[in-house]
Amino acid sequence: MQAAPQAIKALDYPALADRIVALGLERWRTDQIVDWVYRKHAADFEAMTNLSAAQRAALAAAFHLTPVREAAHQISARDGTRKFLLQQTDGQSVETVLMPMDGHHTVCVSSQVGCRFACKFCLTARRGLVRQLAPDEIVQQVLHARRYAGDAGLNIVFMGMGEPLDNLDAVAQAVRVLSSPQLATIGARRITVSTTGIPERIAALADLDLRVRLAVSLNASDDAERRRLMPVSGRHTLAETLGAAADFARRTRHHVTLEYVLLHGVNDRAEDAVRLRALGPPAAPFKLNLIPFNPDPRLRYERPDAASVEAFRARLDGSFRSVTVRWSMGLDIDAACGQLFGDRAASPAA
Ligand code: SAH
Numbered sequence: 149m150q151a152a153p154q155a156i157k158a159l160d161y162p163a164l165a166d167r168i169v170a171l172g173l174e175r176w177r178t179d180q181i182v183d184w185v186y187r188k189h190a191a192d193f194e195a196m197t198n199l200s201a202a203q204r205a206a207l208a209a210a211f212h213l214t215p216v217r218e219a220a221h222q223i224s225a226r227d228g229t230r231k232f233l234l235q236q237t238d239g240q241s242v243e244t245v246l247m248p249m250d251g252h253h254t255v256c257v258s259s260q261v262g263c264r265f266a267c268k269f270c271l272t273a274r275r276g277l278v279r280q281l282a283p284d285e286i287v288q289q290v291l292h293a294r295r296y297a298g299d300a301g302l303n304i305v306f307m308g309m310g311e312p313l314d315n316l317d318a319v320a321q322a323v324r325v326l327s328s329p330q331l332a333t334i335g336a337r338r339i340t341v342s343t344t345g346i347p348e349r350i351a352a353l354a355d356l357d358l359r360v361r362l363a364v365s366l367n368a369s370d371d372a373e374r375r376r377l378m379p380v381s382g383r384h385t386l387a388e389t390l391g392a393a394a395d396f397a398r399r400t401r402h403h404v405t406l407e408y409v410l411l412h413g414v415n416d417r418a419e420d421a422v423r424l425r426a427l428g429p430p431a432a433p434f435k436l437n438l439i440p441f442n443p444d445p446r447l448r449y450e451r452p453d454a455a456s457v458e459a460f461r462a463r464l465d466g467s468f469r470s471v472t473v474r475w476s477m478g479l480d481i482d483a484a485c486g487q488l489f490g491d492r493a494a495s496p497a498a
Contacts, residue, residue: 155284229478260310286322369423397433428468
């Protein structure tokens with residue numbers, strides 16, 4: 149019996165080359181095929197015109213190209229951010245966001261359909277975990293978005309739907325493919341994995357030695373408040389999360405970014421800033437990124453105004469390696485942090 153076609157975009161380069169040889173093609177054909185898959189965005193194997201008809205048929209029987217459908221594509225009138233609703237072959241959809249930055253683009257990818265962690269300020273959480281994404285479904289999001297990014301460099305952030313460290317095997321394999329110099333050629337240092345901060349999962353990521361950057365969603369300055377906002381953090385303490393993050397920084401010799409969603413009247417008060425300061429002595433390997441809450445009628449928090457964001461930031465002067473404010477892009481098309489839901493009702497076609 150013929151085996152089911154395998155996802156070609158889930159294979160690292162040596163595995164791909166071995167499979168191609170096993171199919172009876174010369175090993176050097178691998179680079180031709182890679183060129184079609186990763187640079188020419190071939191939609192099917194028939195398009196690969198430098199291969200014979202028999203070779204194309206053999207490939208089509210052995211592999212699939214992760215045929216994802218673009219169910220919606222919105223473009224922000226404010227900042228050019230694009231949001232793609234990508235429907236997978238089983239009908240489930242995820243959202244992917246492409247943001248034009250100064251001199252490069254950043255693509256924000258999803259790691260799961262939904263999420264199991266129930267953060268109170270995040271829309272994705274409302275869906276619960278529907279299913280994990282496979283490595284090729286993660287890779288395909290980047291390839292899809294990259295078509296609109298031109299030749300400028302591309303950064304990848306795992307800050308879309310889902311918790312990447314709750315799907316670590318698939319995320320790690322996607323990172324290997326994306327960062328492979330023979331395949332998608334996006335340097336691992338340009339890839340940031342953002343996590344709710346489960347200490348042993350951060351350690352597991354460090355063990356894989358993928359050379360990716362780490363961002364940890366802190367979102368509160370003490371354990372009680374953090375547990376209210378992020379129920380998953382009930383299983384560990386803030387100190388343990390920061391300890392794992394510091395260890396990751398030490399092992400990768402690079403700072404870790406701490407993200408802090410600013411919720412008006414909840415975690416942006418003067419006493420929050422005082423406690424937060426204490427977590428980030430300048431000697432610690434942390435940069436702090438403040439993210440003013442991105443609202444949605446389904447979420448009951450409020451976004452602080454620019455003046456109170458600035459006041460909060462100013463209270464942190466001199467703590468952490470740096471303190472920056474990230475005013476999310478794509479707000480007008482619900483493409484900002486925490487606004488991804490991944491269904492058509494929430495994302496009407498532009
Ligand atoms: N699960 C991962 C990645 C997805 S969330 C994580 O927790 O890091 C990516 C970032 O968006 C996180 O820092 C999260 O705290 C933030 N975020 C979630 N909802 C938000 C909202 N409504 N407004 C602003 N930021 C939000």
